Amino acid sequence: MNADSQPEERTIEVKAISRVEGEGKLYVKLQGESIEQVQLSIYEPPRFFESFLRGRQVHEVPDITARICGICPVAYQMSSCHALEKALGIAISPEIRLLRRLLYCGEWIESHCLHIYLLHAPDFLGYESGISMAVDHREAVERGLAMKKIGNQLVEILGGRAVHPINVTVGGFYRAPSVRDLKALLPRLEWGLEAALETVRWVSRFEFPDFPVPYELVSLKHPDEYPLSDGNVFSSAGLDVPVEEYETHFQETQLPHSTALYSARTPGDAFYLAGPLARLNNCYEQLLPTSKRALEESGLRFPLTNNFHSIVARAVEVVFAFEEAIRIVHSYQAELTPSRIPYEIRQGEGCHATEAPRGLLYHRYRIGEDPLIAEAKIVPPTAQNQGQIEADLREYLRQLLSLDDAAIAQKSEHMIRNYDPCISCATHFLQLTVDRGQDPASPKSE
Amino acid sequence: MAEKLRLAVFKFASCDGCQLSLLDCEDELLAIADAVEIAFFLEARSQQLAGPYDVGLVEGSITTEHDLARIQEVRKSCKTLVTIGACATTGGIQALRNWANVDEFIQQVYAHPEYIATLKTSTPASQHVKVDFELHGCPISKLQLVETLSALVRGKKPQTPSHSVCVECKKRGTVCVAVAQGIPCLGPLTQAGCGDLHMNRGAICPACNRECFGCFGPQEQVNGQSLMNHYQEQGAKPLHLVQLSRSFTGYAPPFRATSEALESGEEAP
Ligand code: SF4
Ligand code: SF4
Numbered sequence: 001m002n003a004d005s006q007p008e009e010r011t012i013e014v015k016a017i018s019r020v021e022g023e024g025k026l027y028v029k030l031q032g033e034s035i036e037q038v039q040l041s042i043y044e045p046p047r048f049f050e051s052f053l054r055g056r057q058v059h060e061v062p063d064i065t066a067r068i069c070g071i072c073p074v075a076y077q078m079s080s081c082h083a084l085e086k087a088l089g090i091a092i093s094p095e096i097r098l099l100r101r102l103l104y105c106g107e108w109i110e111s112h113c114l115h116i117y118l119l120h121a122p123d124f125l126g127y128e129s130g131i132s133m134a135v136d137h138r139e140a141v142e143r144g145l146a147m148k149k150i151g152n153q154l155v156e157i158l159g160g161r162a163v164h165p166i167n168v169t170v171g172g173f174y175r176a177p178s179v180r181d182l183k184a185l186l187p188r189l190e191w192g193l194e195a196a197l198e199t200v201r202w203v204s205r206f207e208f209p210d211f212p213v214p215y216e217l218v219s220l221k222h223p224d225e226y227p228l229s230d231g232n233v234f235s236s237a238g239l240d241v242p243v244e245e246y247e248t249h250f251q252e253t254q255l256p257h258s259t260a261l262y263s264a265r266t267p268g269d270a271f272y273l274a275g276p277l278a279r280l281n282n283c284y285e286q287l288l289p290t291s292k293r294a295l296e297e298s299g300l301r302f303p304l305t306n307n308f309h310s311i312v313a314r315a316v317e318v319v320f321a322f323e324e325a326i327r328i329v330h331s332y333q334a335e336l337t338p339s340r341i342p343y344e345i346r347q348g349e350g351c352h353a354t355e356a357p358r359g360l361l362y363h364r365y366r367i368g369e370d371p372l373i374a375e376a377k378i379v380p381p382t383a384q385n386q387g388q389i390e391a392d393l394r395e396y397l398r399q400l401l402s403l404d405d406a407a408i409a410q411k412s413e414h415m416i417r418n419y420d421p422c423i424s425c426a427t428h429f430l431q432l433t434v435d436r437g438q439d440p441a442s443p444k445s446e
Numbered sequence: 447m448a449e450k451l452r453l454a455v456f457k458f459a460s461c462d463g464c465q466l467s468l469l470d471c472e473d474e475l476l477a478i479a480d481a482v483e484i485a486f487f488l489e490a491r492s493q494q495l496a497g498p499y500d501v502g503l504v505e506g507s508i509t510t511e512h513d514l515a516r517i518q519e520v521r522k523s524c525k526t527l528v529t530i531g532a533c534a535t536t537g538g539i540q541a542l543r544n545w546a547n548v549d550e551f552i553q554q555v556y557a558h559p560e561y562i563a564t565l566k567t568s569t570p571a572s573q574h575v576k577v578d579f580e581l582h583g584c585p586i587s588k589l590q591l592v593e594t595l596s597a598l599v600r601g602k603k604p605q606t607p608s609h610s611v612c613v614e615c616k617k618r619g620t621v622c623v624a625v626a627q628g629i630p631c632l633g634p635l636t637q638a639g640c641g642d643l644h645m646n647r648g649a650i651c652p653a654c655n656r657e658c659f660g661c662f663g664p665q666e667q668v669n670g671q672s673l674m675n676h677y678q679e680q681g682a683k684p685l686h687l688v689q690l691s692r693s694f695t696g697y698a699p700p701f702r703a704t705s706e707a708l709e710s711g712e713e714a715p
Contacts, residue, residue: 045459045509046564051551052542057689063659067539067694070463070585118469118490129491131479141476149472160650161640162470163463163585164661167654175654413492422462 008032010405026412028393033401038393040386040416053376058084058345058367059170065363065378066164071114071422074107074155075356077168078229079363079378084170086350087367090343095336096172097229102328103158103168104228104354105321109151109192110162111357112276112314112321115420116199117144120311123414124206140202143195147318150185150192154325157181172340182329189329193322197294200315204298211396212305215388216270217278220355226286226320227279227355234282235265235272236303243353246362252383262387263379271387274359275419276313277304288327291320307392307418314420345371356381358420382421389419451599454486454499456520458506458513459540459568463585464531465489465505471588478592481599497523501598504577507533507540507568514565514574521575526598529571530591532584532695536663539584541568541697568697579604584661584694587639610665611636611658614648623652630677630690631657635668635700663695670704684708 010030029037049068053061065080066073078100085092117140118130127133134141152162158177159165167174220231221240234240239249252261253269264271272278281304284295295316300309351364359381368374396415400408455465469475469490478484485495502524508514521527529535537544543551548566571577581590594604611633615622618641624631633652639662641648651658664670674687692705 045513046552047459047509047540048543048548048551051554052539052546054554057686060689060693064539064693067461067463067584070461070466073461073463114466114469122492128493131476131484131491132493134476134479138476145472145475148470152470152472160654163466166651166656169656173654174656 082352083363087348105325106154108321113148176336176339196319208308215273219279274384450483459509460506467588535580536695537697582663632660633658664700
């Protein structure tokens with residue numbers, strides 16, 4: 001080897017990041033001790049939801065936006081219903097609002113349990129998947145699947161189907177769930193609450209890399225409730241504004257080196273963290289008693305600045321979701337009437353954000369004179385976290401430099417999975433065409 | 447021990463909902479994992495075993511040059527190729543671009559449209575390669591998925607219904623939303639399968655007081671125009687009927703013909 005050589009150059013590629021929803025890849029370029037380039041690239045093809053929503057009828061929107069993501073369709077339906085209700089000047093009843101929260105609980109349970117047990121825990125215990133982890137940890141995986149199933153059942157009772165519910169509409173529900181169906185679920189919800197507490201104990205015993213990051217934490221915040229379907233947009237850096245101001249404080253940009261749109265704070269373009277860890281930091285006071293206790297017993301200490309703890313945060317939120325679901329089901333004494341608020345379709349504009357399992361999800365719609373959808377804007381959680389994921393990776397790589405390439409790749413993937421990134425939901429993530437000759441670091445050089 | 451069937455799951459442009467249906471088989475998942483070798487399934491495992499595979503499940507539609515080439519590779523590596531869901535069997539909701547100007551779409555969303563590499567169409571796998579079996583639905587029914595996998599393990603042809611959503615409503619005793627409430631419904635044209643057919647829970651939308659919007663795709667032989675004429679006579683606007691038939695499976699030939707005839711103002715003979 002040449003003696004006067006430059007520091008060794010290494011490139012590490014993960015061509016297809018596994019155990020995430022959607023398709024992404026990672027490209028890292030190292031020059032000796034220096035980290036030259038880190039690209040999390042999303043090669044999920046663009047699907048153009050915002051474009052083809054134009055010209056569609058108002059009632060079609062929640063059905064269509066659900067298809068942005070099969071893992072969290074409820075989040076898309078909830079953000080779009082609320083935003084359109086504002087545009088139309090509809091006030092939903094407190095009962096409808098409560099049942100929507102219940103529906104959302106089902107999605108949190110189903111999505112968080114999928115991530116905890118099948119996608120993320122294997123990283124901590126040294127398996128390549130939940131399926132091979134089940135060989136040695138059958139009981140745990142079965143517990144996770146059973147909890148997930150209850151979440152799906154909840155979505156099914158309220159939404160008609162677990163993936164892409166059909167019973168959700170602007171103004172409420174097409175059909176009220178029966179009191180009997182919901183009450184029948186109570187024993188399973190009670191079992192789920194216990195299983196969720198066991199989950200917190202299980203994941204908090206994992207070994208966590210030491211990785212504190214001074215995040216700006218962004219979530220919704222509501223004075224009385226842990227945020228699901230509404231609240232102010234809140235940041236640990238001092239922001240606390242109604243969702244109507246979201247677009248003055250956050251902006252999406254297309255960075256030249258990247259294949260994706262990044263959401264960043266304005267001014268300053270700083271990245272931030274959304275999702276379970278942000279929610280817990282910002283809103284732990286609004287947890288219900290059992291989930292609060294579970295958080296205390298998990299051994300986590302505020303502020304929560306290590307994103308590897310997000311698996312614990314997710315588990316605490318599963319406890320909360322079961323607890324809240326039980327509370328709401330108990331309060332559901334008589335069938336919802338009307339199941340949806342009648343309305344006239346007219347011109348208007350409205351925006352709303354809800355807390356998808358992966359973080360804040362913002363929608364804005366303008367209804368034209370026709371009166372069809374004239375404009376739609378959707379900022380999915382993965383776009384919100386995308387910049388911070390890369391920033392975390394840069395930082396985390398410093399701890400990994402002495403490892404071999406395969407280990408670096410594996411640990412980087414683990415770091416990315418802290419975010420439970422949902423790459424299909426990033427509707428307008430795109431594929432970048434790069435000149436390979438000029439840019440050897442092109443993510444397309446395969 | 448006999449060799450296990452080697453299964454691979456591939457994703458193209460989609461929402462992940464159909465592959466999620468496999469992970470949503472909470473009661474059967476570990477049994478499936480015991481019965482077949484899940485050799486390639488990016489969403490579920492990091493292990494990536496090379497082909498050839500006995501069965502390939504394809505989710506998602508073809509929307510990029512890269513995927514156009516990849517579906518050929520996928521076909522070559524799989525003995526039996528099964529498309530799962532509306533995206534893979536009909537082009538999916540993203541096929542709405544097929545009636546639009548994609549360049550305009552791109553400009554509406556992106557500051558740097560020149561970076562976008564995408565085809566002008568979203569098409570089903572069967573338009574590009576031979577497909578052995580198609581599972582309909584947006585999303586697929588997990589019961590049908592389990593039935594399909596177990597049939598393939600036994601070397602049999604999977605059985606899925608070929609009758610319409612209407613039949614399911616009658617069986618279930620759902621009052622017809624089209625007749626009773628005058629809501630234009632795609633049930634007469636749509637293939638059954640969205641509910642649990644064995645438990646008498648078929649046809650979930652009309653049971654929730656709303657129209658079927660065709661997410662399980664059209665039946666093979668349907669006369670969409672005559673149904674649309676009927677709804678128009680009852681006062682439905684052509685634009686609304688175009689949109690009804692042009693949603694999650696709108697690019698499937700019978701629905702496509704229906705919406706295009708409506709748009710051009712043609713009367714059915
Ligand atoms: S068919 Fe529907 S559920 Fe399946 S991947 Fe496509 S959009 Fe998702
Ligand atoms: S749209 Fe039709 S096929 Fe789809 S779920 Fe509803 S009733 Fe079933």
